[in-house]
Amino acid sequence: MKPVNEWNSFRIGLIGIGVGLLVAVGVIVMSTTNFGTKEYTAVLEHTAGLRSGEDVQVHGVVKGEVTGVDLEDDHVVVTFVLESDIDLGSRTEASVKVATLLGTHYLELEPLGGGTLAGDRIPLDRTEVPYNLQDVLESGAGALDELDPELLADALTSMADTLGASSDEIGPALKGVARLSEVVANRSDQAGDLLESARNVSDQLSDSSADIVELMSQTNLVVSEITARRDAIHRLLVETTGLSRALTEIVDSTKGDLKPALEDLNDVLAMLNREDETLTRVLDVMGPAVRYVANASGHGPWVDLFIQEPALPPDDAMCGSRGGCR
Structure with missing residues (x-):
């Protein structure tokens, strides 16, 4: 094998250029290819400030990125990539949200429905964008034209005067x-x-609802019993009132007969009171006599009496007085 310093420099240059081109192509492919992601599109009424490179969130979690914002007819088509493990149903919805006060946004997805998203595209009727200030101004322009400026100025002046007077x-x-x-x-x-x-x-x-219902049913029974007792007491009072009226009528009808009888009864009681001492003395005297008679008649069918003369006169006295004995 030849040393490196003996290689053909032209061939080495071509090899180096080829390797450099391969590395550049590989870097470009690596930077543009999304591994483990899937590309989708969504049709929006307007961009609402959404830009390429901003986040795509599913239930508040970042799961993708916006890769493009293009104009198609009178609508905006947003292209975004999403992690392949996220399944978008046939009724998936998308909306543009404001992330911070500095003007950053993100695309919020709401996977809904069964099956898969048709054409990997979310149509316009299932997308939402923040309210546009231009729409507000345009919708309010007509109303502003109908206002009377002089009347509005007078109203504002009156309001200012009122606020000034009530500043304290x-x-x-x-x-x-x-x-x-x-x-x-x-x-x-x-x-x-x-x-x-x-x-x-x-x-x-909530946990005691069954007990409360049972208590209410028992309460109904108690109320029913109290109602029945009240009706019975009412009937008793009505009947008592009737009895009182009947007694009053009886007393009124017999008042003339009762008065003489009560007067005679008072006379009898007065007489008995006057004879009370005599009756008491008679009872005291009769007591021993009755006791002696009882003792004398307790020995058989005879009476033992000791009577001193002349309680019973002799037979000759009886015969003499009647003109002879028989």
């Missing part, structure tokens, strides 16, 4: 709103705890 009240009102905002901000944790507690109460009520 507006200042404290704005301060009050600011303080209220501070209180709300300072109490945000407490408000969060309150909402969490409310959610826990709601969960507890």
Whole structure:
């Protein structure tokens, strides 16, 4: 093998140029070819500021990149690549979103529907773009033309005068709103705890719904029983009222007969009260006599009595007094 310094310099140059061209082609191919990705297109009403190189997100996660923004007829066609493991259904939707206040955007995809995306293209009726300021101005131009400038100037003047006259009240009102905002901000944790507690109460009520329904059914039974008892008490009161009226009528109808009877009864009671001492003495005297008679008649069919004369007169006395004995 020849040493390198003996090689043909022209041939070495051609080989070097060929290798350089191959490396350049390989770099270009590597930079333009997306491995593990798939290319899609979406039709937009306008670009909405979307540029090539911005992100493509699926459910808030970056899964691809915008590779081109081209004009087609009166619409804009956005070309983007997406990771091949993301399946876009037949009803997939796309929308342009604002990423930052500096004007960066991203394309948000919403995979919907079954099957695959027809032609790997999202049509115009399933894409959305942010509201265009030009559309707002154009839609409001007609309304502005219809306004009366003099009347509008008078209204603005009146508003300025009103604000100027009430400046002393507006200042404290704005301060009050600011303080209220501070209180709300300072109490945000407490408000969060309150909402969490409310959610826990709601969960507890939801879990106890069956028990609450059962309690309500039992409550219905109690209410029904109370209603029945109330009806019974009502009937009792009605019947008692009727009885009272009947007794009142009886008393009214017998008032003339009862008064003499009550007067006679009062007279009898007064007489008995007057004779109470006599009756008491009679009972005291009758007690021993009754006891002696009971003792005398307790020995058989006779009575043992000891009577001193002349309790019973002799037989001759009886015969003499009647004109002879028989």
